Amino acid sequence: MNRTRTATGPSVDGLDARLVVDRGTFRLDVALAVAPGEVVALLGPNGAGKTTALRVLAGLTPLTDGHLRLDGTELDRMPPESRPVGVVFQDYLLFPHLTALDNVAFGPRCQGATKAEARAQAAEWLDRLGLAAHTGAKPRRLSGGQAQRVALARALATRPRLLLLDEPLAALDARTRLEVRARLRRHLADFEAVAVLVTHDPLDAMVLADRLVVVEHGRVVQEGTPADIARHPRTDYIARLVGLNLYRGEADGHGVRLADGPSLTTTEVLSGPVFVAFPPSAVTLHRERPTGSSARNVWRCEVAGMETHGDQIRADLTGELPLVADLTTVAAAELGLHPGAEVWATVKAAQTHAYPV
Amino acid sequence: MTRTVRRTRRPLPWAAGGAAALLALSACSSSGSDSSAKPDSSGSGEPSGEVTVFAAASLKESFTTLGEQFEKEHPGTKVTFSFGGSDSLAASITGGAPADVFAAASPKTMKIVTDAQDASGAPATFVRNELEIATLPGNPGKISSLKDLTKAGLKVVLCDEEVPCGAAAQKALDASRLKLTPVSYEQDVKAALTKVELKEADAAVVYRTDVHAAGDKVAGVEFPESADAVNDYPIALLKDAKNAEAAKAFIALVRSAEGQKVLSGAGFLKP
Amino acid sequence: MTLPTDKPRTAAGTLRPGSPRRRRVRTGVPLPLLIPALLGLAFLIVPLAALLVRTPWQSLPAQLTSPEVWQALKLSLICATLATGVSLVIGVPLAWLLARVDFPGRGLVRALVTLPLVLPPVVGGVALLMALGRNGIVGQWLDSWFGITLPFTTAGVVIAEAFVAMPFLVISVEGTLRAADPRYEEAAATLGASRFTAFRRVTLPLIAPGIAAGAVLAWARALGEFGATITFAGNFPGRTQTMPLAVYLALQSDPEAATALSLVLLAVSIVVLAGLRDRWMSAG
Secondary structure: OOOOOOOOOOOOOOEEEEEEEEEOOEEEEEEEEEOOOOEEEEEOOOOOOHHHHHHHHHOOOOOOEEEEEEOOEEOOOOOHHHOOEEEEOOOOOOOOOOOHHHHHHHHHHHOOOOHHHHHHHHHHHHHHOOOHHHOOOOHHHOOHHHHHHHHHHHHHOOOOOEEEEEOOOOOOOHHHHHHHHHHHHHHHHHOOOEEEEEEOOHHHHHHHOOEEEEEEOOEEEEEEOHHHHHHOOOOHHHHHHHOOEEEEEEEEEEEEEEOOOOEEEEEEEEEEEEEEEEOHHHEEEEOOOOOOOOOOEEEEEEEEEEEEEOOEEEEEEEEOOOEEEEEEHHHHHHHOOOOOOEEEEEEOHHHOEEEEO | OHHHHHOOOOOOOHHHHHHHHHHHHHHHHHHOOOHHHOOOOOOOOOOOEEEEEEEEHHHHHHHHHHHHHHHHHOOOEEEEEEEEOHHHHHHHHHOOOOOOEEEOOOHHHHHHHHHOOOEEEEEEEEEEEOEEEEEOOOOOOOOOOOHHHHOOOOOEEEEOOOOHHHHHHHHHHHHOOOOOOOOEEEOOHHHHHHHHHOOOOOEEEEEHHHHHHHHHHOEEEOOHHHHHHOEEEEEEEEOOOOOHHHHHHHHHHHHOHHHHHHHHHOOOEOO | OOOOOHHHHHHHHHHOOOOHHHHHHOOOOOHHHHHHHHHHHHHHHHHHHHHHHOOOOOOHHHHHHOHHHHHHHHHHHHHHHHHHHHHHHHHHHHHHHHHHOOOOOHHHHHHHHHHHHHOOHHHHHHHHHHHHOOOOOOHHHHHHHHOOOOOOOHHHHHHHHHHHHHHHHHHHHHHHHHHOOOHHHHHHHHOOOOHHHHHHHHHHHHOHHHHHHHHHHHHHHHHOOOHHHHHHOOOOOOOOOOHHHHHHHHHHHOHHHHHHHHHHHHHHHHHHHHHHHHHHHOOO
């Protein structure tokens, strides 16, 4: 077995894992090191292997290779029921035949508590999560937000050393989501052990997690604090998630020659392979080729598509440089933008950001 | 084929007519040639063509042998058998099924046919069947009489009184003033015999011919009281016979010394 | 009887003649479905109705008050219920195994489980004799070690009925298990429940309606069981003679009595099945 440790992980406490699952055409190989009290989000597109990673941590899917240690204890051969792991499932999986109280009491019961003890503990957890009024309700009588909290209470009631949350907010409507996200943030902040959550929503990840691990095609493509990742995306997926135009090229001083396209001028002085990123709001569109503009980055583009984005219009452009541009509705009207229209795009060098690969 | 059905003269209840049609169809399809079904009215004396015999299930082995013998003796003839429970055969005949000869396992079932005026002439008893005790091979229970069956610890099965072998057994038991509580009243004689063959029961009261047919899987014990419950097997030519000549010849073979030899070989008694 | 298809036509005629929109609003039953459906219903109902029509109502009270009938009926109900109990105790775990555990040859095992469905019951009875009879491959040890012989006993009736009825329960429960979300068991496991605890406290309550439906099917099959019972357990009044056996033997000499007995069995089945349906199946 491969015993190599990740750079961040040789601590005894917390989670130290390299998860390898081989399923023919799909291979997951993800290293994770999380300290107690830290909240890590596995962020990635559908099919990236996030949920598989979560199942491996819970013991519901066996490891093909790698290792899994929690607080110094080997977990990889332990059955799920023996692991000190709590899971909040995507659709909660509250037992429909049990009340909220008995759902939460289920874990303590399995750990050997008497029925009365288990119920007392469950009542305490529900109370802590603001559900004291709903202890007797069956899951189908609970709202989405309440069910989510019952699921969290149920997972926490086993006093896990590792809390796993699979898309904890995905089943909620937009309005509930806002409120539940804030609540969950507080509960996770209080949680003293390791928390790993899986999501495809960058906002959930950035609000809830201390650190993001971006997974694509079964591999970690980027890791870091939410702010770091938002500023320095390293893949198209992340750039799209955080709403940046991202290009890869060869830097030589202020100029960056893109892999298959024009050159870009940046403020940074770099050399070698670099990423260049700039937000859609940094793009200015013109009907005619701008003359005398200070912008050195000028490209001829064609509007491929448009959509409203908040109170703005987001234009998807193709041409010399494929990019996304944000502009006000007024500006869009003045330019007479429509799919197929020809425009000139400029970006000020000061608004671009280049960083080494 | 439909012609055979249309020839049925008497009006029939719908269901019985349907059953008869089915029987006629199966009889014709097994014959293979339609011409052989034509009555032999030339009166030359030498039987030919097809003859259809409805016979009790217990006659299957011996009648099949006799049928082959008949076809060999009379080239150009073909004997078709339908073996089954005497009751259901009698019901088919009165329902209009095309048959030339009926051989029943009891006078009671033959009476159904004669009462319906479907027989031509009086039926004749051609064999008799007697009860016998079937016990395990080697007779480990040392059973030698009907009385021995009442021994404690012995598992005996009888036929249910509703079926002929059970009625006969009860008659024999009553005649000898024996009270026998079996472990089971079986639904027919074969079921009773099977229980002994599988060694689930120690003994069963069945027909002699059944003990015979079972070979060495069971041992037979004769008992004198069986004389009180002898079963006569009657045979009769049927009125609607299409091949009366050949049918008569077949009945003659069954009753001849030659036929009796085959039948006693199967365990039947002479009438 | 008014055919449901008549309705849209009258409605269209009175309200808005020839309006296709009107016609589409009412949900008529298409004839290619309705005709075979009614035929199917008649096919099932007519024989039962015939039984009612031909029942000798005059002699019925006498039949019903005869102690033999009550004895056979009581034995039938007790044995069918016990056979259902046996099927539940061993059949539900078997269904779970088939639905939830991936083992080599599972398809073959599933086929074997359903075999008693296609086996002529009499053959099933003979097979039981060969296995559990006094001289059977298992039965001989039961006899010599424990002094237990099953043929010709009431226990034998229960076994024969369970053998024939259990596949119905297993198939029904397995189907329900397959339809049930296995992730509830996973959720239970992450909460510290062993597979058995998860089965007992989560899966079992979730599939209760399916189990009830399977049990009702098995009970009904056991109640009507004839071939395997008479072959394996024989026929002795009060001990192994259930209603179907009594009906069959009565049929040999007294078809009228047989009809009356059938009617009793039919009536009891309808009462019990209708009662159970309302109580269990609608809840699920």
